[in-house]
Amino acid sequence: MYLKIILFNILFFTLVGLQAQENKKSFKQSLSSSLVVETDVSIEFKSGGLQKTEWLLKPEFSYRLSKNSRFVFKGQMYTELNDHLEAAVPKQETVSKFSKRLFIGDRANLEVREFYFYTNFRKKLRLTIGKQQIVWGETDGLKLLDVVNPQNFREFILDDFEDSRIPLWSVKAEFDLKNIGVQFVWVPDNTYHITQDFEAPYFTKSLFQSPPEGMTIRFDKTIKPKRFIADSDVGLKLSTFTKGWDLSLNYLYYYDDLPVFYSHLELSETNAPLVAIRPKFERQHLIGGTFNTVLGSSTFRGEIAYILDQNFSSIDSNAPLGVETSNNFKSALGIDYIKGENVISFQVFSDIITEHISAYNRDTFETNTSLQLSREFMNDNLKAEVLWVHNANHGDGFVRPQLSYWMNTNTQLFLGSSIFYGNGNQLFGQFSDRSRISLGMRWGI
Amino acid sequence: MKNYLIMGLLAIGLLSPTSSKAQTLPTGKSIADKTYAKDEGISVRRKLTMELKDKRGKIRIRETTSIRKYFGEEKRMAIYYLTPKSVKGTAFLTFDYPDASLDDDQWLYMPALRKTRRISAANRGDYFLGTDLTYEEIKLETRISRDDYTYKTIGTERIDGQQCYVLEGTPINDKIAKELGYSKVKLWVDASIWMLRKADSWDVAGNHLKTTAIKEIKKVQGIWTYHLIAVKNHKTAHETLFRISDIDYQTSLNDDAFTKEALVNGL
Structure with a gap:
């Protein structure tokens, strides 16, 4: 296995080296960076308590080795002040050791979201190698x-x-x-x-x-x-x-x-x-x-x-x-229908088990539908939208209305709600008590 | 003898100065054709900054990089958002076919979904990404439509010190008027470099809707190029400034830069 990793690294760094030779720009000219900060506070209707108080910091760096190749790094610092959604430090048993998040206490974690090398090799072969x-x-x-x-x-x-x-x-x-x-x-x-x-x-x-x-x-x-x-x-x-x-x-x-x-x-x-x-x-x-x-x-x-x-x-x-x-x-x-600032989008999903088996908690033929309506106002400053997903077999589903507003060039505000309904044993209905109202903000530089 | 005949005709008013002027003005059709014949280079890469200002004075800025390339007579253009950083990577691709009866093909890549969504180009009168120009106007740039209007050349005027032909255009039928969102346009086309310098448009109800001014036209790498477009919507009092910079007609653009897969990888 180690031999394969070594061979893989040799191939990778040879590719990077070939591309780097073409770079005639200074380090500063080749580097671009950004930071996006997001926050979201959600309150459950039933309990009246906070479901989450979330802060995300998303730094991104891109270093251009040549016209056709670059390194991209996207990190994330995630903080959930209530320690509610993923309580304490999760074991991450289903995650490989190379992809695990680094927990800082119970309420925050650091993660390499993406880290890859992209090249358009001889303008014939586009390669993306890394976490993506x-x-x-x-x-x-x-x-x-x-x-x-x-x-x-x-x-x-x-x-x-x-x-x-x-x-x-x-x-x-x-x-x-x-x-x-x-x-x-x-x-x-x-x-x-x-x-x-x-x-x-x-x-x-x-x-x-x-x-x-x-x-x-x-x-x-x-x-x-x-x-x-x-x-x-x-x-x-x-x-x-x-x-x-x-x-x-x-x-x-x-x-x-x-x-x-x-x-x-x-x-x-x-x-x-x-x-x-x-x-x-x-x-x-x-x-x-x-x-x-x-x-x-x-x-x-x-x-x-x-x-x-x-x-x-x-x-x-x-x-x-x-x-x-x-x-x-x-x-x-x-089907997506667009007229002016209005969009109507409707989808029908079907899921069929082809053999005669007795699967737990589902029918042989299941149908879900989704309807999304949206409209933009004030030269796209304000957007109102609603998404409704419904399971036709079990009568459960959820509805998500949302308003989003650009305060200025870099700041967007969100006000939305997620409302689940239906039988408590079903996929969507089981979260009826989790219905919530959310207020959020996204800001980037 | 010939001179006497002309003097005689002038005297009886059959050859008035007005009719003489009408004869010397080119037809709208020929002016439209000339705007299409103008050299735009095979390909171009440029930075496009959009400043959107609402009636209360609030300004939002969107910075993009756009690339464009001709494939024969077919024009392909891609626009990539650089800012706001929270929507960075949003990209728009359009295939503009020379056959006017064919709708363009358009795709929008949304990084939040990591998906490229096909979008209808039938509504060419819709406003482009919150600005005050329509998809059709973005596509035409400084050309004027050859197929949508019946033009009348009504005279000449100077805009920014340059001699321009003044045309009035009315959509060829109600369907086109509805599609474009205009009942009438008035256009000022530069008489020497055949670029649109100014446009006024009226909505389908006949109200004065928009004024577009194309400014700072300079040669870049031997090609006449606009650097600023100012659009004012008189109905909403919203304004958009399009600033074009870092223009490069000699950029080498691969054909595969104009595919929906390329939108995902970015520039």
Whole structure:
């Protein structure tokens, strides 16, 4: 393994060296920097208490080695004054040692969000090497193909994806074959979703089966991939623009970012029955694609993802280790209608389990919809928007109205609310008590 | 004999000085064609700073870098936001086709989502990113449309000391008027370098809507280039100043700088 890392470093620094020779600018001319400060205070409607008091400092540096290459560093200092969303110092068991956050006490942490070298090598091959975010797909709000990077569910899906997506150490190579763009991704970073503990406000209890009443549970250590090459994810995206259509084909061979919870009954040392749960990350294949085209004032877009051998927790008592496997077909169709300062965006998501299995807490065919309305006023100074996501099977969902206002060139204010509704056992309904009002500010220099 | 005939015609008023002037003024169509024929270079890279001032005097500044390249007659342009820092990386790409019956293709990259969103170009009368120019006007720069208006050349006037032809344009039909948001335009086109120097426009209800002044026209690398556009919206009292600097027509721009993938990687 160390030999591979050494070889990788030699290749990397040779590339950097070749590019650096072209740089004729001074250090000051080559360096650009910025700082964005964000704060967000949210109060829960039900308890009246603070759900979060968050401050984020996001410094960014870009050093240009030549016209075609640069280093980019994006750091983050995150502070949650209440220590509520991720209480104390989390164990970060699902995060690789290269991607862990550095906690300073219980309330703050430092993180290298991104640190990569980008080069357009001989204007033929575009390479991005380092910690980065790789984003696929066309949908908003819910993810189908946007699975290359895992996510921190500290705030379920309310956090901006830019903040909740976990950047990974990876290589992205892009080149063109005639009018087809080829993107190859290699992700050796064994980091997966960060889900929250049982006591956290956004613990997703709907994903976990409760054991029979009175039964003891024993959680065994999660079996997590560790090998640098053998356990890395690889992906390929082909994209083109032809006759007014944007098209892409995607393939990813990856570890599902959520572990499979294998369970079985056994006897404890006192001969009492207990449920032993052994979480393990499993590999799967994803094949998918996207399209979009414009007709008049509307953009039509779509996305499909076909996942082979997805594992589901089962309610069938005969299911081996409480898990059943099926292929999983996901699709989304959307339309964006723009007229003046008004935008209407509607999406329909479907999720189908193709085999006859008894998956826990979901139907074989699930449908979600989303509707987003927005309007800008006063030369884009003020924006009013609302997002409504609804699950048609279970009748749960959430609504997020928001106002944003540019106070001056660098300062933007936000006032919004997130309102969950529906059955407490369902994905969105489980957070009904977490509905909140938020006030925030973003400032950058 | 010929001179006597002319004197005779003048005497009876058949050859008045006014009609003589009308004959010497070029048609609107020919002026529009000349604005298109003006040398713009194959490619250009420049810094575009937009100052947006509302009626209370509050100013917001957006700094961008824009690149543009001709692919035959097809024009491709990309604009990358540099400031405000919180929206840095936002990028806009447009393919402008020579066939007027084809809508442009446009994409907007939003770094907060890390996604490139395809956007309709059918609403070319919509305002460009909160400024007082429309997408159509941004696309035309200092040219005047060849297809959307019926022009009448009404005379000549001096703007910034330069002789300009004055044209009145009315949209060729109600549909176009609605698309563009104008019922009438008055244009001042430089008679020697064939660049638009001033424009007035009236909304579809006939109210005076906007005045656009194109200033500081200087040669850069042998190409006549504007450095400042001032737009005032009389209806909202909002103003936008577009300042163009660091202009380089000799920049080498790869074809793949004008793809939606390139928007993600940035400049």
